[in-house]
Amino acid sequence: MAIEELVRLAEKIGLTNYEARAYIALLIHGSLTATELAKKGEIPQPRIYDVTKSLEAKGLIVTSEGRPRRFTIVDPGIALRKLVEKRYQEELLSIQEIVEQSSMIGRTSEEPGIWTATGPDAVENLVISSLKSARNEILVSGFSEFVKRYVSEAKLENIASCLVLYDENYNGLVELFDEVRVRPTRAPQFVITDFSMVTAVVNWGTQNPVAYRVTDMNLMKIFAVYYLSYLRAGAKIVSSKFDKVRKRTYHHLTRVLDHLKLLEEMNRKAIVTVKGRWIKSGESAYIRGVPQQVYENSFKGIGTLIIVTEDGKKVTVGGIDAYLEDIEGFEITIETT
Numbered sequence: 355m356a357i358e359e360l361v362r363l364a365e366k367i368g369l370t371n372y373e374a375r376a377y378i379a380l381l382i383h384g385s386l387t388a389t390e391l392a393k394k395g396e397i398p399q400p401r402i403y404d405v406t407k408s409l410e411a412k413g414l415i416v417t418s419e420g421r422p423r424r425f426t427i428v429d430p431g432i433a434l435r436k437l438v439e440k441r442y443q444e445e446l447l448s449i450q451e452i453v454e455q456s457s458m459i460g461r462t463s464e465e466p467g468i469w470t471a472t473g474p475d476a477v478e479n480l481v482i483s484s485l486k487s488a489r490n491e492i493l494v495s496g497f498s499e500f501v502k503r504y505v506s507e508a509k510l511e512n513i514a515s516c517l518v519l520y521d522e523n524y525n526g527l528v529e530l531f532d533e534v535r536v537r538p539t540r541a542p543q544f545v546i547t548d549f550s551m552v553t554a555v556v557n558w559g560t561q562n563p564v565a566y567r568v569t570d571m572n573l574m575k576i577f578a579v580y581y582l583s584y585l586r587a588g589a590k591i592v593s594s595k596f597d598k599v600r601k602r603t604y605h606h607l608t609r610v611l612d613h614l615k616l617l618e619e620m621n622r623k624a625i626v627t628v629k630g631r632w633i634k635s636g637e638s639a640y641i642r643g644v645p646q647q648v649y650e651n652s653f654k655g656i657g658t659l660i661i662v663t664e665d666g667k668k669v670t671v672g673g674i675d676a677y678l679e680d681i682e683g684f685e686i687t688i689e690t691t
Contacts (some may be wrong), residue, residue: 357382357646358487367434368441369412372397372405377414377427385418385426398633412437429485477555477565482507484545484553484567488516490685491601493578494531495585496543498523500558505530514602516609518585519592528593532602535589549605549674549684553575575674582608603687607673610686611648611657617690626661627687628671632680639681641669659683 357378357534362373372395379395380386386394392402406425409415418424427433471480485492485508493506494501495518510530517531518540528534543555552568554577568574586608596616604610610626617624624645632639633640644661650657658679659671671686672679 360558365443367438370405370408372401373412376402376405377409380415380425380427381430385424387422387424391425442494466570468570468573469569471565474561474563474564477558477563478504480553480565480567481545481555484547484551485611487550488513490548491605492516492548492611493546493581493586493606495520495541496555496558497521497583498527500543500555501527512601514604514609516586518581518589532596533594534592535586537585537589539585541585544573544577544585546578546581549574549578578606578674582606583655593608594686597688601687601688601689603685605674605685607657607659607683607686608650609672610659610683610688611650613688614648614659617688618645623691625689625691627659627689628661628669628681628683629685630681630683633672633677633682634680641681643669659686673686675684680686 360378360381361371361374363379365371369377375395375397376391379391383390383394383493388406389399391397392399397405406417406440409425410417412433413428413436415425415427418426452689471477481504485504488508491514492510494505495517497520501517501519503569505527515531515533517527517534519527519534519536519539523535524534524536543558545553545555547553551567552574553565554568555563555565559561568577569626594616596613597620602613603647604613614626625642626645627642628639630639631637641663643661646662646668647658647660648657649660657673658676661669661671663669669677669681671681671683676682
């Protein structure tokens with residue numbers, strides 16, 4: 355390997371150019387005096403003592419007694435590893451400090467719209483942040499390679515989760531999601547988090563992937579309908595845990611109705627809690643009761659849930675943008691009894 359390439363690698367682990375040149379010179383030539391080191395490393399003579407002092411402080415070299423002083427490296431397998439580990443810990447502390455300070459200052463809420471990330475690193479960060487932000491429900495679709503790469507970043511244990519795979523390689527995934535379906539297609543990869551954002555990824559697996567984070571409410575509704583009424587509705591069911599989970603909170607009424615219909619078929623009782631908006635008054639709504647009837651028109655993509663509240667009233671609940679029912683439901687929680 356060329357000397358310049360070794361210097362470049364040394365710079366990547368945190369050395370300055372002069373430090374890297376001095377270190378590589380010692381690595382190749384063994385112990386050297388200051389004059390020899392300046393010549394071999396192509397370092398200005400007035401700078402050599404500052405450079406060696408810095409390398410010694412980093413634990414990378416040692417100095418001989420006597421005159422002229424000579425310099426030699428410490429075992430690279432130990433010294434370089436220690437240097438990188440120390441730098442990593444310092445960077446982690448810096449990240450923690452930034453995060454803590456930002457939470458104390460308070461971030462301005464993100465403006466609704468479409469935000470674009472280009473390139474592998476930017477796309478990966480956007481996908482991971484979307485997965486980590488889920489509070490109640492997460493809808494994912496994509497090829498198995500995409501899902502398996504990022505699914506460990508999501509905390510799915512108590513999340514209402516749905517996966518639509520674009521291929522049949524679902525091994526290792528059915529245990530993680532509440533429901534897994536398969537629909538061969540070439541659609542973009544999607545991560546729909548609660549009803550707060552949609553992340554769509556195109557050209558994934560290439561050198562130039564692009565991710566779009568959608569936070570505009572009207573656009574999010576369109577993507578949610580596409581996911582639920584096209585990708586999910588037309589997919590083959592591989593596994594479903596609706597009969598096994600004790601509590602789930604949904605933002606999409608379609609999945610609420612599917613969950614309740616399965617419980618009804620099994621003669622299982624459930625308690626439903628709805629947070630939303632009274633359609634007539636526009637005021638905040640909160641009700642709790644038992645489901646009496648579910649109605650769904652898959653052709654029109656609409657559904658209604660009828661709940662008998664704890665005080666005996668019948669209340670109709672619709673999904674996002676409902677206008678015929680009593681309540682437009684934003685968060686609907688199902689608890690089995």
